[in-house]
Amino acid sequence: MATVDLKDVKKIYPGGVEAVKGVSIAIPDKELCVLVGPSGCGKSTLLRMIAGLETISAGTVAIDGKVVNAIGPTERDIAMVFQNYALYPHMKVYDNMAYGLRNRGTPKDEIDSRVRSTAKVLELSGLLDRRPRELSGGQRQRVAMGRAIVRNPKVFLFDEPLSNLDAKLRGQMRVEIKNLQRSLGVTSVYVTHDQLEAMTLADILVVMNAGLVEQIGAPLDVYEKPASTFVASFIGAPPMNLLALTGASPGSVLADGMVIGSAPGQSKAVTLGFRPEDADITFAAEAPAGALALPATVEAVEPVGAESFLHCAAAGSRIVVRVSGRASAKPGDQLRVVARSEKLHWFDQAGKRVD
């Protein structure tokens, strides 16, 4: 239906605050792009600029190849799902869904058939005569989705749509949104601060920080090759373990003075990282060859059922190791945390990845 292209988009507020500092993203047709980042990183501002609810200070936003900087939200042919649903409280579900179509002068019988078929897809058929306050959170969320879908827009915009739902419902709706977006084939931009939502929904994952894009890529690529320490610590739960490297020859000495064998060509690296699931524990005194082996003290054990997380003190910082099933270690145990060399990530002074 439509592509969305952002070219060097900036948002500078009247006070001089720069919320978005130059972002370029190209979203192909029918794909779902997730903007993820901590609060205040500019992701919502960016979304609102695509929607036309905020003016664009610099750069261009193009929908379907046409620059839309100067036109309002109505003419951009987008639909938006808001965090608090923003349903019209005095209107019935039916009217909530029909309102946008009525404003566009759609014939009455077409409105009726579109609202009813959309309601069917979203299992809202029995609720069309209710008002929003008579609905549960999940149902309101569906109505908000319905209001977007019924218009059949070029682009869907989602502004943290699931953050007001409880964990179980959030999981369900996540799958539903993904399926709906697939089957409708509408290009979508989805803003969230939840990295799990981001990973599971995205075709294209955009990690933002402080008004800039840290990394763009397929979710698993971003996960496996984080471009910076920020991405490494933001994507993945628990986050990647990061250890500072110091000493005369950078890249080889940990903060507590322990010398580790660094991989060749990593001389610029000042931070070493590995994912909790890429590490293992051993009680053996000898470190296996070709692997990082850190002496560590277990501080806490978190069993979650299928896996357990060991919180350890090692090399002057705290690290987390994931072991499957029950953990054989208990708090106070001395052991070694072992991570295979090819699973190590190295980052330079600026926090950027070095390979």
Add this chain to the structure above:
Amino acid sequence: MIGQSPLRTVIAHAVLILGILIVVFPIYYTFVASTHTLQTILRPPLPLLPGDQLWNNYSEALFGGIGRIGGISVGRLLLNTTIMALGVAVGKIFISILSAYAIVFFRFPLRMTFFWLIFITLMLPVEVRILPTYKVMVDLGMIDTYAGLIIPLIASATATLLFRQFFMTIPGELVEAARVDGAGPWRFFFDILVPLSRTNIAALFVILFIYGWTQYLWPLLVTNSNDMNTIVIALRKMVSFADADTQWHLVMVTAMLAIVPPILVVVLMQRWFVRGLVESEK
């Protein structure tokens, strides 16, 4: 209060009933007086029970015309007052909801200046600016017209502030959803803002209708001819201190009729009024 002793319930009711009696008795006495002949009223003591002149007195006042106020019937007075009270209430709501809409939802130069100008007028009651206003009305030839009665009273800082406070509680997302749904400023106003404000409008209407109904000073100034008087002014004119021929039975009838419309408005709109005061629908 749960599990009260019967004695406390009795005492509570006794106090309430006593309070109601104190409030209601003068009104009841007025009603009693309005059903007697002038002679009965002037010869004390006044009976405590209604007399047999109800129909005569009320039809004389409503349709016959009352001599002391130039032969104008109370029907005409009621009409005048209703037009004025409705005009003031509707006008005030109309003007203030539009001003509040502009101040809350639009960004324009001097927005806050306008807001403070409106706010400052709160400190200038009608009485303070009454002479210049009167002069303007004379110059515009609006003495003895409904417009002259209504227009100087319809600017309302209080109502504007009330609407402003309510509008500020409307979530920004709702405004944005409407924009995305293709609603322009007028559509948003009529389709979303006005329906959401209806309880506030109803509550304000009740308050403002009674405010308009009970106006005294301004109608006294701006109406000269008897057939433009409001009922409150006419009531005052009917009572004479010097003459003994005040037609007290008709005064009482007029007083009774004067309180009927405000009571009707309150009773009919009570449900909305209470809702407007206690809840905001969002």
